[in-house]
Amino acid sequence: MNAAFLEWLQNTPLAVSVGENWFPWVESAHVIALAMVAGTIFIVDTRLVGLTSRQLRFSYLSERLLPWTWGAFICAAITGSLMFIANATGYMTNTPFLIKMGLLVLAGLNMLYFQQVTFRSVANWDLGRPPQAARVAGFVSLGLWIGVIACGRWAGFV
């Protein structure tokens, strides 16, 4: 990304105020939001791979939990953006941060493929053992989100 733009972003009054006064609070809100995002995803994923909540219909579980995931994801994206602008030039050269963004894109693509292809036949496996494609999607999602958490934590140490 353009260095002058990042520089400008970092010097906006909002970015300066986050960096100087609000960073620990924004970070705390980010952890609460990410906990809700990753936690609800883990509950859905472990159902998808056939480990938990096997007596519940998959469509029911995902339909009831995913609105919470999305609401929390919006909060995580807002708080994450606030943390990013506070040190925009630093994050753009922070390798774990860049890997984290890449993993988020992959998690999104995995979900999109699952929704558009595998989930279409949900009526056939809503209560039984999900087909292999669904289980693969669940394991991939679990791995990607653990990677997102690990890179997020690692980014803070660089």
Next chain:
Amino acid sequence: MHQFSDWLSATAFSQAIQVTSWAIPGIQTVHIAALATLFACALVLALRFAGRGLAAEPLHQLAARFVPAIWLLLLVLLVSGALLITAEPGRTITNPVFYLKMIMLALVAAITLWLGRAARRELERPSSLHVFAAALTIVLWAGIIVAGRFIAYVESY
């Protein structure tokens, strides 16, 4: 406490964690993944007490899965948390925010125990006190997360 902290950080086990560069972020990743899952399980349980979320399932049946999951995840958090304290005792055991976090943890554990027992009695219409207590657990878990993050920002004495 300072003596204990110095002794602990000088032990071979603590030293081994300190010199392994990936150990602390690695343990923190386990800690965060477990807390995320616990927070979501606590949320599902609290929502069910309020008649929302996975409301099609009877409360006692839902609690029979989610309450043990909360205890199992809490165990993972205690073990990973204990490892983090062992690695950097000076950061936590002389930090007032850490004790605030432990007080909130004791409270939320007691409330969860009580709610778990209430749910097991196959109560189908939780009282408003149960619903309030369930909402309180979410506030306390969120407070625990905030306190956990502030350990890094508040000076130890």
